[in-house]
Amino acid sequence: MLSANFGQLDREIDMINRSKADWFHLDVMDGLFVPNISFGMPIIQHIASKAIKPLDVHLMIVQPERYLKEFQQVGSNILTVHYEAVTHLHRCIQEIKSLGMKAGVSLNPHSPVHLLESILPELDLVLIMSVNPGFGGQKFIPHTLKKIEALREMIAASGSKALIEVDGGVDQQTAPLLVEAGADVLVAGSYVFGSPNPEATIQMLKELA
Numbered sequence: 001m002l003s004a005n006f007g008q009l010d011r012e013i014d015m016i017n018r019s020k021a022d023w024f025h026l027d028v029m030d031g032l033f034v035p036n037i038s039f040g041m042p043i044i045q046h047i048a049s050k051a052i053k054p055l056d057v058h059l060m061i062v063q064p065e066r067y068l069k070e071f072q073q074v075g076s077n078i079l080t081v082h083y084e085a086v087t088h089l090h091r092c093i094q095e096i097k098s099l100g101m102k103a104g105v106s107l108n109p110h111s112p113v114h115l116l117e118s119i120l121p122e123l124d125l126v127l128i129m130s131v132n133p134g135f136g137g138q139k140f141i142p143h144t145l146k147k148i149e150a151l152r153e154m155i156a157a158s159g160s161k162a163l164i165e166v167d168g169g170v171d172q173q174t175a176p177l178l179v180e181a182g183a184d185v186l187v188a189g190s191y192v193f194g195s196p197n198p199e200a201t202i203q204m205l206k207e208l209a
Protein backbone atom coordinates (compact mmCIF):
# COMPACT_ATOMS: atom_id res chain seq x y z
CA MET A 1 0.00 0.00 0.00
CA LEU A 2 3.03 2.31 0.31
CA SER A 3 2.79 2.94 -3.44
CA ALA A 4 -0.97 3.53 -3.43
CA ASN A 5 -2.51 6.92 -4.13
CA PHE A 6 -3.57 8.07 -0.65
CA GLY A 7 -5.75 10.79 -2.18
CA GLN A 8 -8.07 8.03 -3.32
CA LEU A 9 -7.27 5.40 -0.75
CA ASP A 10 -10.74 3.84 -0.70
CA ARG A 11 -10.60 3.20 -4.44
CA GLU A 12 -7.17 1.58 -4.03
CA ILE A 13 -8.50 -0.63 -1.23
CA ASP A 14 -11.47 -1.65 -3.40
CA MET A 15 -9.08 -2.50 -6.22
CA ILE A 16 -7.04 -4.81 -3.95
CA ASN A 17 -10.27 -6.36 -2.61
CA ARG A 18 -11.41 -7.12 -6.18
CA SER A 19 -7.99 -8.28 -7.36
CA LYS A 20 -6.34 -11.65 -7.13
CA ALA A 21 -4.01 -10.37 -4.37
CA ASP A 22 -4.12 -12.47 -1.20
CA TRP A 23 -3.09 -9.90 1.41
CA PHE A 24 -2.73 -6.17 1.96
CA HIS A 25 0.95 -5.36 2.67
CA LEU A 26 1.47 -2.24 4.79
CA ASP A 27 4.92 -0.71 5.26
CA VAL A 28 5.18 1.24 8.50
CA MET A 29 8.26 3.51 8.66
CA ASP A 30 9.43 5.62 11.56
CA GLY A 31 12.08 7.90 10.04
CA LEU A 32 14.67 6.23 12.26
CA PHE A 33 15.01 2.57 11.32
CA VAL A 34 14.59 3.76 7.74
CA PRO A 35 14.96 7.33 6.45
CA ASN A 36 11.30 7.70 5.48
CA ILE A 37 8.14 8.13 7.51
CA SER A 38 5.11 6.43 5.98
CA PHE A 39 1.85 6.11 7.93
CA GLY A 40 0.58 4.98 11.29
CA MET A 41 -2.41 3.73 13.23
CA PRO A 42 -5.29 5.81 11.73
CA ILE A 43 -4.44 4.74 8.18
CA ILE A 44 -4.01 1.09 9.17
CA GLN A 45 -7.32 1.19 11.00
CA HIS A 46 -9.04 2.70 7.98
CA ILE A 47 -7.61 0.08 5.62
CA ALA A 48 -8.63 -2.66 8.06
CA SER A 49 -12.19 -1.35 8.13
CA LYS A 50 -12.53 -1.69 4.33
CA ALA A 51 -10.27 -4.67 3.59
CA ILE A 52 -11.76 -8.10 3.04
CA LYS A 53 -8.31 -9.73 3.03
CA PRO A 54 -5.69 -10.09 5.79
CA LEU A 55 -3.50 -7.12 6.71
CA ASP A 56 0.18 -8.01 6.50
CA VAL A 57 1.88 -5.25 8.48
CA HIS A 58 5.63 -4.79 8.03
CA LEU A 59 7.15 -2.71 10.80
CA MET A 60 10.27 -0.84 9.71
CA ILE A 61 10.56 0.82 13.08
CA VAL A 62 13.02 0.62 15.97
CA GLN A 63 11.87 -1.23 19.09
CA PRO A 64 8.60 -2.41 17.56
CA GLU A 65 7.85 -4.26 20.81
CA ARG A 66 6.61 -0.90 22.16
CA TYR A 67 3.52 -0.98 19.93
CA LEU A 68 2.49 -4.62 19.40
CA LYS A 69 -0.88 -4.28 21.12
CA GLU A 70 -1.69 -1.06 19.28
CA PHE A 71 -0.99 -2.69 15.91
CA GLN A 72 -3.25 -5.58 16.89
CA GLN A 73 -6.02 -3.19 17.97
CA VAL A 74 -6.06 -1.35 14.63
CA GLY A 75 -6.57 -4.60 12.75
CA SER A 76 -3.21 -6.18 11.86
CA ASN A 77 -3.43 -9.90 11.11
CA ILE A 78 0.23 -10.60 10.39
CA LEU A 79 2.87 -8.54 12.17
CA THR A 80 6.47 -8.58 10.97
CA VAL A 81 9.34 -6.98 12.87
CA HIS A 82 12.92 -6.51 11.72
CA TYR A 83 15.65 -8.72 13.13
CA GLU A 84 17.86 -5.62 13.17
CA ALA A 85 15.37 -3.59 15.23
CA VAL A 86 14.65 -5.86 18.21
CA THR A 87 16.96 -6.91 21.06
CA HIS A 88 14.71 -9.57 22.62
CA LEU A 89 13.31 -11.11 19.47
CA HIS A 90 12.04 -14.35 21.02
CA ARG A 91 9.96 -12.47 23.59
CA CYS A 92 8.65 -10.11 20.92
CA ILE A 93 7.53 -13.02 18.71
CA GLN A 94 5.79 -14.72 21.63
CA GLU A 95 3.96 -11.51 22.40
CA ILE A 96 2.78 -11.05 18.81
CA LYS A 97 1.39 -14.58 18.82
CA SER A 98 -0.21 -14.20 22.23
CA LEU A 99 -2.08 -11.18 20.82
CA GLY A 100 -3.59 -13.51 18.21
CA MET A 101 -1.54 -12.35 15.21
CA LYS A 102 0.77 -14.31 12.93
CA ALA A 103 4.40 -13.43 13.63
CA GLY A 104 7.06 -12.62 11.06
CA VAL A 105 10.69 -11.52 11.11
CA SER A 106 12.28 -9.52 8.33
CA LEU A 107 15.93 -9.44 7.30
CA ASN A 108 17.68 -6.49 5.66
CA PRO A 109 19.86 -7.28 2.62
CA HIS A 110 23.03 -7.40 4.77
CA SER A 111 21.64 -9.90 7.32
CA PRO A 112 22.31 -13.58 6.53
CA VAL A 113 19.47 -16.07 6.93
CA HIS A 114 21.36 -18.22 9.47
CA LEU A 115 20.68 -15.49 12.05
CA LEU A 116 17.16 -16.91 12.24
CA GLU A 117 18.16 -20.48 12.98
CA SER A 118 17.15 -20.42 16.66
CA ILE A 119 13.90 -18.53 16.14
CA LEU A 120 12.71 -20.25 12.95
CA PRO A 121 10.43 -22.86 14.61
CA GLU A 122 8.50 -19.99 16.27
CA LEU A 123 7.84 -18.04 13.08
CA ASP A 124 4.86 -17.97 10.75
CA LEU A 125 6.72 -15.92 8.18
CA VAL A 126 10.18 -14.73 7.18
CA LEU A 127 10.32 -11.57 5.11
CA ILE A 128 13.44 -11.19 2.99
CA MET A 129 14.16 -7.64 1.90
CA SER A 130 15.34 -7.71 -1.70
CA VAL A 131 16.06 -3.97 -1.67
CA ASN A 132 17.24 -1.66 1.10
CA PRO A 133 14.07 -0.77 2.99
CA GLY A 134 12.74 2.72 3.23
CA PHE A 135 11.57 3.69 -0.23
CA GLY A 136 9.31 2.24 -2.90
CA GLY A 137 10.55 1.55 -6.42
CA GLN A 138 14.09 0.35 -5.72
CA LYS A 139 16.23 -2.03 -7.75
CA PHE A 140 16.23 -5.74 -6.92
CA ILE A 141 19.39 -7.18 -5.27
CA PRO A 142 20.22 -10.48 -7.09
CA HIS A 143 21.91 -12.07 -4.03
CA THR A 144 18.38 -12.34 -2.58
CA LEU A 145 17.83 -15.50 -4.62
CA LYS A 146 20.67 -17.29 -2.82
CA LYS A 147 19.25 -16.22 0.54
CA ILE A 148 15.83 -17.62 -0.35
CA GLU A 149 17.34 -20.94 -1.42
CA ALA A 150 19.33 -21.20 1.82
CA LEU A 151 16.29 -20.28 3.90
CA ARG A 152 14.15 -22.85 2.06
CA GLU A 153 16.64 -25.53 3.15
CA MET A 154 16.75 -24.25 6.73
CA ILE A 155 12.96 -24.31 6.95
CA ALA A 156 12.77 -27.86 5.60
CA ALA A 157 15.49 -29.04 8.00
CA SER A 158 13.90 -27.38 11.05
CA GLY A 159 10.35 -28.53 10.39
CA SER A 160 9.23 -24.89 10.62
CA LYS A 161 6.02 -23.93 8.83
CA ALA A 162 7.20 -20.39 8.12
CA LEU A 163 6.32 -18.88 4.77
CA ILE A 164 9.02 -17.07 2.82
CA GLU A 165 7.93 -13.60 1.73
CA VAL A 166 9.96 -11.26 -0.47
CA ASP A 167 9.64 -7.48 -0.48
CA GLY A 168 11.21 -5.10 -3.00
CA GLY A 169 11.81 -5.04 -6.72
CA VAL A 170 9.16 -7.66 -7.50
CA ASP A 171 8.16 -7.44 -11.16
CA GLN A 172 7.57 -9.53 -14.26
CA GLN A 173 11.28 -10.47 -14.47
CA THR A 174 12.02 -11.21 -10.80
CA ALA A 175 8.74 -12.90 -9.75
CA PRO A 176 9.34 -16.25 -11.51
CA LEU A 177 12.95 -16.35 -10.23
CA LEU A 178 11.82 -15.71 -6.67
CA VAL A 179 9.20 -18.45 -6.78
CA GLU A 180 11.70 -20.86 -8.31
CA ALA A 181 14.15 -20.08 -5.49
CA GLY A 182 11.45 -20.97 -2.95
CA ALA A 183 9.45 -17.83 -2.14
CA ASP A 184 5.82 -18.35 -1.06
CA VAL A 185 4.65 -14.74 -0.91
CA LEU A 186 5.64 -11.82 -3.15
CA VAL A 187 5.09 -8.19 -2.20
CA ALA A 188 4.60 -5.84 -5.13
CA GLY A 189 4.10 -2.11 -4.68
CA SER A 190 5.23 0.42 -7.25
CA TYR A 191 5.16 -2.21 -10.00
CA VAL A 192 1.44 -2.70 -9.40
CA PHE A 193 0.32 0.81 -8.52
CA GLY A 194 2.54 2.40 -11.17
CA SER A 195 1.10 0.26 -13.94
CA PRO A 196 -1.78 1.40 -16.18
CA ASN A 197 -4.05 -1.39 -14.91
CA PRO A 198 -3.03 -2.46 -11.39
CA GLU A 199 -5.67 -5.18 -11.13
CA ALA A 200 -4.46 -6.80 -14.38
CA THR A 201 -0.83 -6.46 -13.23
CA ILE A 202 -1.66 -8.36 -10.03
CA GLN A 203 -3.32 -11.08 -12.07
CA MET A 204 -0.32 -11.27 -14.40
CA LEU A 205 2.09 -11.61 -11.43
CA LYS A 206 -0.08 -14.33 -9.90
CA GLU A 207 -0.04 -16.27 -13.17
CA LEU A 208 3.75 -15.95 -13.48
CA ALA A 209 4.32 -17.18 -9.97
Ligand code: ZN
Nearest residue numbers: 026027058167
Ligand atom coordinates in the same frame (compact mmCIF):
# COMPACT_ATOMS: atom_id res chain seq x y z
ZN1 ZN B 1 7.19 -4.31 3.24
